[in-house]
Amino acid sequence: MEAAARLYGMHGVGEVTLEMVASDAGCTVQAIQGQVGGRDGLLAAVFDRYSPMPRVEAVLADPPADLESAARLLYGQVLDALVGEGRVMAAMFAEIASRPRGALAVHIRDSYAPRFVGLMMSWLAAYVEAGQVRRLPEKTLLSLFTGPVLARSAVVLATDEHPAPAERDRLAADLAGAFCRAVQT
Known part of the structure; x- marks a missing residue:
């Protein structure tokens, strides 16, 4: 979530891909999907946290x-x-x-x-x-x-x-x- 928040803040939500988040976080896209359910789940999780x-x-x-x-x-x-x-x-x-x-x-x-x-x-x-x-x-x-x-x-x-x-x-x-x-x- 920290990586996604940082990237959203720098580039805007529409420009950030799960691949970018995974690369920044040092994990895989599959790990993000397993943790929060993909792009939509990640958006909701970042919003709720921040x-x-x-x-x-x-x-x-x-x-x-x-x-x-x-x-x-x-x-x-x-x-x-x-x-x-x-x-x-x-x-x-x-x-x-x-x-x-x-x-x-x-x-x-x-x-x-x-x-x-x-x-x-x-x-x-x-x-x-x-x-x-x-x-x-x-x-x-x-x-x-x-x-x-x-x-x-x-x-x-x-x-x-x-x-x-x-x-x-x-x-x-x-x-x-x-x-x-x-x-x-």
């Missing part, structure tokens, strides 16, 4: 009690995954945009997105039940959280001007404050 999900899961395993602190940590992890080192996620998003019915887009729609929604809604439900967050439709609440960070990430990916860690931290704090002002009672 997307924000593992980082979000780690934060939400033991989130801070304070909504704004938790949101700031989550935004920081999402920004690090989306606009931090490398261009892996830019290549992944380009693949999704260019092939909306492709294997990666289907994986995100059928598996990744429902898992992410469930994770985020489980986190926010405690604040809603405690009366700290307004009862809003699920899609509205999630849009208020994800919309700004995805929009900012899209600009960064399009301009290739990746913010330094201190700037990402400041942006995470700004986004968390804005989210809390939008949803708190």
Whole structure:
């Protein structure tokens, strides 16, 4: 997966073959097919590893009690995954945009997105039940959280001007404050 991610970041998904990945990883194409099921499985595995999900899961395993602190940590992890080192996620998003019915887009729609929604809604439900967050439709609440960070990430990916860690931290704090002002009672 590391070899595939590196190559996707350098060349884009469409230019990378399983042979290139196998050569870079020092294995065979058959080994890749046996491990992840070929090109489509490799795309899904790389996306799952380099997307924000593992980082979000780690934060939400033991989130801070304070909504704004938790949101700031989550935004920081999402920004690090989306606009931090490398261009892996830019290549992944380009693949999704260019092939909306492709294997990666289907994986995100059928598996990744429902898992992410469930994770985020489980986190926010405690604040809603405690009366700290307004009862809003699920899609509205999630849009208020994800919309700004995805929009900012899209600009960064399009301009290739990746913010330094201190700037990402400041942006995470700004986004968390804005989210809390939008949803708190």
